[in-house]
Amino acid sequence: MDNNGAAGTITREPLLNAEPVIQLRLLELQDRDTHLAQIDHKVRTLPEAARLAELAARLIRVLDEITAAETIAGDLRLGQARADADVEQVRERARRDQELLDSGSINDPKQLQSLQHELGSLARRQSELEDVELEVMERVEGALAAVRQLTGERDQLEIEQLEVTSALEGLMAGITAERDATAAERASIKAEIPDELLALYEKIRVDRDGRGAARIYRGQCEGCRMQLPPSEIDALRNAAPDAVIRCEECRRILIRTAESGL
Ligand SMILES: [Zn+2]
Structure with missing residues (x-):
């Protein structure tokens, strides 16, 4: 030599x-360490975990969008209530004028003419206000449809979130068991070195x-x-x-x- x-x-x-037999055990220790590192890498790169993070981010965005859409719908509903009240006010006044006209209590031709003239203006005004009312109603419908679409999207995301969480839990249970078993083997080999x-x-x-x-x-x-x-x-x-x-x-x-x- x-x-x-x-x-x-x-x-x-x-x-x-x-001793050579101990040196061989060192190789087995290396084998367990390599396996543990592979398990840890697998945990860090699980597609399910990445998907969950993506779903969580999308949910935050959709929830924000729902809040915004609900605020818009709420404002439009207030506008609709105002438009309804405007129409109702004109209708009420026209109804009173019509009653007065129908009662036959007004005989003065000038007064009668003025009343008929006002009824004509009120009818035009009512028609204009009804157009506004219709337009606001359509906008409310649109806003509510947006809220429905977004809440549907949220529900889908939440369903998928539950599914992926459950799949991930199943995977992690298996991985944790494998990791624990490997770590136990490693500990017993290590004790001999x-x-x-x-x-x-x-x-x-x-x-x-x-x-x-x-x-x-x-x-x-x-x-x-x-x-x-x-x-x-x-x-x-x-x-x-x-x-x-x-x-x-x-x-x-x-x-x-x-x-x-x-
Ligand atoms: Zn080398």
């Missing part, structure tokens, strides 16, 4: 030793995209995918089985298995 030559390049760190090795693994895992340990597979580091140079392969072949070795490229802990190609 050449401890001063090529092997020296692999173990620049203070020498750390762990010596503190120093665990600390090194955790440090590299944080620095290196969630991967602290990687298998050597057919002469390649599975962490950074680098093909190990022949000199390093030689050094690995000669290294003690319990030596903790690291990739020269990515610095991850390298785990030797039967498929490492050494």
Whole structure:
């Protein structure tokens, strides 16, 4: 074994030793950590969660629009009440004039003429006011139709919100169970790993995209995918089985298995 030559390049760190079976457990720990990270990523990117956020935003907008449409409808209704009252006032006056005319109590021709003239004006005025009344009524109808359309839209959004919430809850129950089971496995594996090795693994895992340990597979580091140079392969072949070795490229802990190609 050449401890001063090529092997020296692999173990620049203070020498750390762990039985091969423990090193393999480190690979299992990595497997659980990778799985946990995948689960967390899945939770963050669930389409149902994005849809819920979108529905909530749309609901806020629609509720605002309903308030605005109801305010417009309310104002128009007040206008309609005024127009109704205006028409009623003219009708009432025309009715009184007509009664007076029909009573035969007015004999003065000038007075009669004036009364007939007023009835004619009142009829024209009533017709004008009825046109206004009709126009306001149509605008009220339009405003109420807008309110109905918006409340219908709101109801649809709320129905979908309930459906998506329920689907998301179902999904999350499954995901949480899977996460809990994986975290429990991780805890039991972790308990078997010596503190120093665990600390090194955790440090590299944080620095290196969630991967602290990687298998050597057919002469390649599975962490950074680098093909190990022949000199390093030689050094690995000669290294003690319990030596903790690291990739020269990515610095991850390298785990030797039967498929490492050494
Ligand atoms: Zn590497």
